[in-house]
Amino acid sequence: MTDKIRIGVLGASGYTGADLVRLAARHPAIEIGVLTANSHAGKPMREVFRHFSHIDLPDLVRIDEADWSAVDAVFCGLPHGTTQAITREIFATYPETRIIDMSADFRLRDAAVYKEWYGLDHGAMDIQGEAVYGLTEIYREAIADARLIACPGCYPTAVLLSLVPLARAGLIDTADIVIDAKSGVSGAGRSLKENTLFCEAGEGISPYAVGKHRHMAEIEQEIAVAAGVPDTRINFTPHLIPMSRGELCTSYVRLEGGASAADLRNRLAEAYADEPFVTVLEEGVLPQTQMVRGSNYVAMNVVPDRIPGRAIVISALDNLVKGSAGQAIQNFNVAFGLEETLGIEQLPLFP
């Protein structure tokens, strides 16, 4: 086992951290060395997540007790605002460590934008510069060399994979993008909130954070880069759906330069022809989260709009896998020169 890459997982008691552990524990090139969770420190992982009852894992420790010399890579599943300090600290002592951050702390390149959306001063702008936005299919080459990978949010992954190639190609008007997003409840995390109780979220649908969701900042940042138009503003309207996993984004776009829905679909098909995890569905087949549950796949398609000059772009993924832990592993594989699909090739679980 000495050939394996040793990893640590910060924040292993959240859903994102746990899904990372689920995948990492069966990844042929990974050995899990450290698991942290301040509030559960001292407990075995199986006490915190009963689905780990079947295997042995390191006990949870406090972050300040973790031995970073024991790991080659660190996955961070902490809430935003906490990862910047820890990252600086780890790099200070172990500059060779690769950090794959699943929080929002290093996604935004502009400190002012970070402050506007997260209400906090950025605590590590010196390091921010070397962070690569970990949307694998878009930034693969930079990720290969990066020491710090800032994995995108779940919604941005779904939206950007379907819109960036279109924005780059000038096929859509980036000043008029309406994104109606739907997410399963796991996107809200494991912390106790009334609106994620079974009886509140079940048998119902609720819009939330309309016009205020923090993932807007990332989406705007990357659409702006892709289109070469600064100050992009989008509409992003998320809804909570009574399911645990899965995210579907329905983006309503205005076509540029006479493009048709078919042109958009072709552009995506071309862009992702060789991608292992992006499936542009056959014409007329609509993406569903049922197509991707528990997997690292993204399914997408483009449909004509009844209003002339518009089209509908739809994408679906599992928010905890391609939207978080799976993509983190994908980036890890890229960063360590492994086969990109290693350990994340599971097919979707249906039904």
Added chain:
Amino acid sequence: MTDKIRIGVLGASGYTGADLVRLAARHPAIEIGVLTANSHAGKPMREVFRHFSHIDLPDLVRIDEADWSAVDAVFCGLPHGTTQAITREIFATYPETRIIDMSADFRLRDAAVYKEWYGLDHGAMDIQGEAVYGLTEIYREAIADARLIACPGCYPTAVLLSLVPLARAGLIDTADIVIDAKSGVSGAGRSLKENTLFCEAGEGISPYAVGKHRHMAEIEQEIAVAAGVPDTRINFTPHLIPMSRGELCTSYVRLEGGASAADLRNRLAEAYADEPFVTVLEEGVLPQTQMVRGSNYVAMNVVPDRIPGRAIVISALDNLVKGSAGQAIQNFNVAFGLEETLGIEQLPLFP
């Protein structure tokens, strides 16, 4: 009991018919005289719907066995295409009967539009002329005098109640309306289809009938009337949600003449100030289907859009109640001069 109004329900073995029976059985002015269901004729209702095990109801009969002399009003919960002939037949013999149709057969005023969307020749254009579109809050006065009331589809009810006052007031651009709609599975009815199996519809979200849903025709017809602009074309994109009841429509609109989201909200608040079943929520409170489940209420609100010059209009209802059987009873109450809220005042069931 001789003072009660005697009703018949055509198509009592579907979800819509059953919900009509549920409400009618406890309606203080209704006596249920006839229940039809061709495929289940001869059975007691409780065998077809076990939640009626607690009460006595007439046994189901075939339509051609039904005694129309025994009823003052007929509620039709049949599939489209079958109601036109029956309606003509009933009117031929019993011209005084009131028919409250929950199917799509009399909703569209233009025979060509009916044919385009339903693929059938309209079979009763002579009667069509007297049909009133049964959106109670908009057509109340005409409903009071109508012999034939064509209750709107569930989606059109949610959409039109929130958009008609805005279109009438010229506050929105009716050429640029994008409606992202989400519905519980009961909207698809009780007939056996693979996509409505628990294992297929559960734990997932699926867009369907994108650009083709028949409710678009009604919405376009009524928006056109409200705005005074013929040939209105809208985007309407429905999604199937893993819940039984409930519908939420998120409409993305472009503002006209410098209007703001607040102006739209005020317009709705004013329009519905005295309406017993339409609730314009307080500023900032987002509609959820949890607010209306099992009830005849509609909840709506308007939210600013991050894209300048746009706003988001959200409305929620229970597709089987205000979206169908409840609104049918509301129209029945209006038509018979009863208190409009009679028998449909139940508060939402939560959780």
Added chain:
Amino acid sequence: MTDKIRIGVLGASGYTGADLVRLAARHPAIEIGVLTANSHAGKPMREVFRHFSHIDLPDLVRIDEADWSAVDAVFCGLPHGTTQAITREIFATYPETRIIDMSADFRLRDAAVYKEWYGLDHGAMDIQGEAVYGLTEIYREAIADARLIACPGCYPTAVLLSLVPLARAGLIDTADIVIDAKSGVSGAGRSLKENTLFCEAGEGISPYAVGKHRHMAEIEQEIAVAAGVPDTRINFTPHLIPMSRGELCTSYVRLEGGASAADLRNRLAEAYADEPFVTVLEEGVLPQTQMVRGSNYVAMNVVPDRIPGRAIVISALDNLVKGSAGQAIQNFNVAFGLEETLGIEQLPLFP
């Protein structure tokens, strides 16, 4: 409106309290005068439960601010351990007030048993004596005269209604009753607990509190009374089901004196022939919670067991209605000499 009976609801911010309010707000003989919820005092009810957005209700107040002179009856939806002191206080000043308690505080007649199961000294044994166990169908006459009605727990209601007539008639061996119980998540209340989050309770089934559930004490107490055998011990094994409402109890019993499953069914049918809310289903029809959702009905039946000399008794109800708020209203109706079904006649909501 001066003819109406004025009520107060203690603990209106829990699911039980809210369901009481839902029913009371439409009850023709009730006027809601006081709503308390310490943690939400000062708020309008619609802020705490959005499904009340459509109607006007008194704002929530702290218990110690409530004006008991303004009410004729008090419904208590507080957690156990808190109701005894309040009850004594109210009776001290307003001895005529009727108190209908939905907590466990007055259900157990023996202070030692109360202490054993609830870990608390009983704080009002002087009043306990006049408490009537509010299982309406069993104790109707005593309820009519009672000042203090201790409504049963949800599980005991389902179990006892189906077993008490059998135990009384000596048809089952009360020393060998195995009750496998299944409940929707609302039974766990609205307080924040990890196991009732959507993602934890969804798509799964979990036994809980096996051998320790407090409702065992009530069931044993009442089976003992019915059979005339003190010190009855039962098996009661509850499971959490991914649904919001509903409870189904499958009781495995050993037959006494040569009785058959049919004898048991006949006994129940006879016992409940005139009961408005208890439905003994036709032979072979199995109870489901879908038959009773949102209603005050109980469905039950008896099925032969493949093991000779045994039978299976199944009962289903809505834990928040017949299992709590609905039965509380039923008892209120009895206590105030009203029609017993007043305000709780809604048929089940299906689907």
Added chain:
Amino acid sequence: MTDKIRIGVLGASGYTGADLVRLAARHPAIEIGVLTANSHAGKPMREVFRHFSHIDLPDLVRIDEADWSAVDAVFCGLPHGTTQAITREIFATYPETRIIDMSADFRLRDAAVYKEWYGLDHGAMDIQGEAVYGLTEIYREAIADARLIACPGCYPTAVLLSLVPLARAGLIDTADIVIDAKSGVSGAGRSLKENTLFCEAGEGISPYAVGKHRHMAEIEQEIAVAAGVPDTRINFTPHLIPMSRGELCTSYVRLEGGASAADLRNRLAEAYADEPFVTVLEEGVLPQTQMVRGSNYVAMNVVPDRIPGRAIVISALDNLVKGSAGQAIQNFNVAFGLEETLGIEQLPLFP
């Protein structure tokens, strides 16, 4: 790839067949050669199950078109009654082929019992004799040499793994076993039935096939073998739960010879100490289906009963994996001398 073992899957359009394909497609030693589905013959698999959109698979063919020379092993996911003839046919021409049957056709050793429960004459009693009951942990050695492996039903797998070691050891009275079983809806298959529609199975719990479920025959057969007591009769009462996957069996047993719940737990812990897929949970930890979803693991435990002399044995598994396709692969691995865990090591998917 020529080293891989080539397999065929009969009945690939059902949930069981699909889950077999899901696992086989990623199994390092398997190459999928043939997929049959009579009603969908000619279609690509991705049209029948959209979650296979991401990979290439053989198109579906009719059974009579399948080329059995192309495969080394056949997995059968057909309905009972159809597999006996096909098995005989395949063996007639390709006697070396291994057949791993997931239907019920070869599970019962006694033709009379088969006829009693399935209403059909057994069509291949000559072959029946060599069928090994594919409960891997119990019959591993025989499976290694078998040409025909009859995988157990999902419920029998859950029940027998938890009870066989106890029956063998004489710790429980096999004449008094009450099994209350709960299953997700996928257990009912993908065929169209009203009771498995989302709106019927959702938000509710229904007992079904009480006293008549065909899995009783297998359970009785194997308990009889384990205890050495012919003519065992058990109680088995299944319930349909609103979830897609997962099965939990709560078995109520009478203790023999002064055994305690702890003795039973110890027996199981001992029996399964070296088993890769059976987890006897720590004392006091209750099995939940959430612990095993999407995986080949079984979780079990024993809990004391409040009634003296009784205990409660609980086991949980994923009905499509360990209860069907996963166990079939496990048996395949054993039969072909592969590492037993190959291709089925995925950890449970939670949430």
